[in-house]
Amino acid sequence: MAVKITDICINCDACLDECPTESIVDNDENPTGEDIYYVNPETCTECIGDNDEPACAEACPTEGCIVWDAREGASHPTRDGMIAGEPCVED
């Protein structure tokens, strides 16, 4: 699993520099073509070993924007008990 930025992202840039694995790119670099920021599932570690919660989701001002994700290609261990599509942090 990884985390995913959803289409309520307001492109505010608060998350990008918080990521310890440089897994976030801005809307101009989003490989899906959507006008929102993007998390690379192949390098996102869910911040395991770096933070108690995903640093991007803690920094994000948009409630529920960053969710747990089960995209193919996620190559890192996952936090227990998380459900794809659910917000990573409670506001």
Ligand code: SF4
């Ligand atoms: S959960 Fe952590 S590693 Fe994954 S994108 Fe967010 S800040 Fe980066």
Ligand code: SF4
């Ligand atoms: S902090 Fe949240 S709203 Fe801002 S760019 Fe990142 S995902 Fe989008």
